[in-house]
Amino acid sequence: EAQVTQNPRYLITVTGKKLTVTCSQNMNHEYMSWYRQDPGLGLRQIYYSMNVEVTDKGDVPEGYKVSRKEKRNFPLILESPSPNQTSLYFCASRSAGWFSNEQFFGPGTRLTVL
Amino acid sequence: QQPVQSPQAVILREGEDAVINCSSSKALYSVHWYRQKHGEAPVFLMILLKGGEQKGHEKISASFNEKKQQSSLYLTASQLSYSGTYFCGTVILRPQGAQKLVFGQGTRLTINP
Numbered sequence: 001e002a003q004v005t006q007n008p009r010y011l012i013t014v015t016g017k018k019l020t021v022t023c024s025q026n027m028n029h030e031y032m033s034w035y036r037q038d039p040g041l042g043l044r045q046i047y048y049s050m051n052v053e054v055t056d057k058g059d060v061p062e063g064y065k066v067s068r069k070e071k072r073n074f075p076l077i078l079e080s081p082s083p084n085q086t087s088l089y090f091c092a093s094r095s096a097g098w099f100s101n102e103q104f105f106g107p108g109t110r111l112t113v114l
Numbered sequence: 115q116q117p118v119q120s121p122q123a124v125i126l127r128e129g130e131d132a133v134i135n136c137s138s139s140k141a142l143y144s145v146h147w148y149r150q151k152h153g154e155a156p157v158f159l160m161i162l163l164k165g166g167e168q169k170g171h172e173k174i175s176a177s178f179n180e181k182k183q184q185s186s187l188y189l190t191a192s193q194l195s196y197s198g199t200y201f202c203g204t205v206i207l208r209p210q211g212a213q214k215l216v217f218g219q220g221t222r223l224t225i226n227p
Contacts, residue, residue, distance in 0.1 A: 031213070040219065042119075042217050042219035042220045043201060043203075043217040044116075045214065045215070045216060048214060050212050056208060059216070090155060090156070096213075102146070102158040103146065103148075103203075103215060105155035105156050107155050108155055
């Protein structure tokens with residue numbers, strides 16, 4: 001089954017404790033992205049990647065890191081989480097192509113930073 | 115860069131129609147539409163490419179006016195299953211050919227029996 005998986009689905013942590021949210025897709029997609037969703041603000045892009053070793057900042061990259069060492073994986077790293085990073089996070093992937101490809105979303109990770 | 119959606123929320127009775135608008139200050143090459151049920155991931159509805167085309171999906175259709183930099187989503191004879199938050203996404207060209215997909219803030223649609 002074609003899918004995007006994220007782990008963990010729920011996470012409660014404390015300020016300053018480094019964490020990683022994993023994301024994996026099995027569709028051989030070139031593009032992968034991370035979004036955060038907050039009430040009233042929609043889906044805001046954190047980082048995206050065009051392919052292995054190629055990443056670029058989205059609209060809200062501060063406080064986050066990403067890496068793309070393999071095509072299928074795109075982990076999101078919070079080196080020193082803060083309470084304002086409490087949010088619902090979605091990983092997504094789509095194939096490259098001239099504007100015409102749908103994006104598949106993972107199930108989401110609900111993060112709470114105390 | 116984020117597209118603007120209107121209205122922010124709509125409440126309808128089953129069987130009524132709704133229109134959700136999406137506008138951008140940037141030139142539009144394509145517009146994506148997604149629907150998100152509460153507590154779930156967004157799910158793809160359709161993509162429109164520049165050229166003013168319309169597309170349909172069940173009783174949901176959309177139009178794209180590249181001159182006005184706008185897209186509209188039409189839901190006719192709404193069903194309870196149409197409830198959710200609708201997002202439009204627009205593609206922004208970045209250096210080296212990267213395509214960044216940016217979403218609007220969402221329109222919450224509630225359908226009552």
